[in-house]
Amino acid sequence: NAGVTQTPKFRILKIGQSMTLQCTQDMNHNYMYWYRQDPGMGLKLIYYSVGAGITDKGEVPNGYNISRSTTEDFPLRLELAAPSQTSVYFCASSYSGNQLPGTFGSGTRLTVV
Amino acid sequence: TQLLEQSPQFLSIQEGENLTVYCNSSSVFSSLQWYRQEPGEGPVLLVTVVTGGEVKKLKRLTFQFGDARKDSSLHITAAQPGDTGLYLCAGAANTGTASKLTFGTGTRLQVTL
Numbered sequence: 001n002a003g004v005t006q007t008p009k010f011r012i013l014k015i016g017q018s019m020t021l022q023c024t025q026d027m028n029h030n031y032m033y034w035y036r037q038d039p040g041m042g043l044k045l046i047y048y049s050v051g052a053g054i055t056d057k058g059e060v061p062n063g064y065n066i067s068r069s070t071t072e073d074f075p076l077r078l079e080l081a082a083p084s085q086t087s088v089y090f091c092a093s094s095y096s097g098n099q100l101p102g103t104f105g106s107g108t109r110l111t112v113v
Numbered sequence: 114t115q116l117l118e119q120s121p122q123f124l125s126i127q128e129g130e131n132l133t134v135y136c137n138s139s140s141v142f143s144s145l146q147w148y149r150q151e152p153g154e155g156p157v158l159l160v161t162v163v164t165g166g167e168v169k170k171l172k173r174l175t176f177q178f179g180d181a182r183k184d185s186s187l188h189i190t191a192a193q194p195g196d197t198g199l200y201l202c203a204g205a206a207n208t209g210t211a212s213k214l215t216f217g218t219g220t221r222l223q224v225t226l
Contacts, residue, residue: 104155105155107154
């Protein structure tokens with residue numbers, strides 16, 4: 001199993017550009033999460049999903065869009081990139097019996113200039 | 114917002130020393146998890162504690178959940194350079210259909226020879 005795979009690993013965006021952060025898992029986990037990690041700030045939940053077709057906002061959803069059309073994929077969309085979205089983004093997943101994120105991807109480091 | 118405070122923020126010790134890091138909150142959590150994160154990687158789950166007063170051991174690491182489920186500690190015996198990393202605690206509170214994890218800001222541990 002590959003676990004949770006995130007692409008790209010690094011990206012530089014200009015203000016106002018858009019991009020999609022990809023996340024896929026091959027463990028058949030129902031629960032998936034997107035977090036951002038700012039220096040010295042811990043991880044903050046952006047969006048989460050309890051299954052295909054079901055998504056919900058986390059602590060910091062503004063500026064992001066989410067979709068979950070399949071169990072495996074959970075892409076995060078930035079429509080109009082802003083410098084405040086410079087961060088490291090982590091996708092995570094869990095099996096249904098444990099609602100807490102157990103497996104994290106290796107992250108996407110995004111810089112908006 | 115449920116806040117989790119971790120202490121100390123930074124800890125530099127020599128190989129063989131013992132250490133304890135703390136995770137405190139004024140909120141009650143249904144469960145609490147500890148992770149270790151290395152540079153450029155996502156957090157790796159170490160342990161989940163769910164019962165007040167629970168103690169779990171993972172080799173030289175001992176985790177305890179407070180009786181009131183508001184705090185937790187991680188004790189490392191005879192630290193080794195391989196223990197170096199960012200230790201994160203995260204508390205889960207059941208909110209409807211999914212738990213939302215609140216992360217602490219972390220304790221950065223460095224173990225030197």
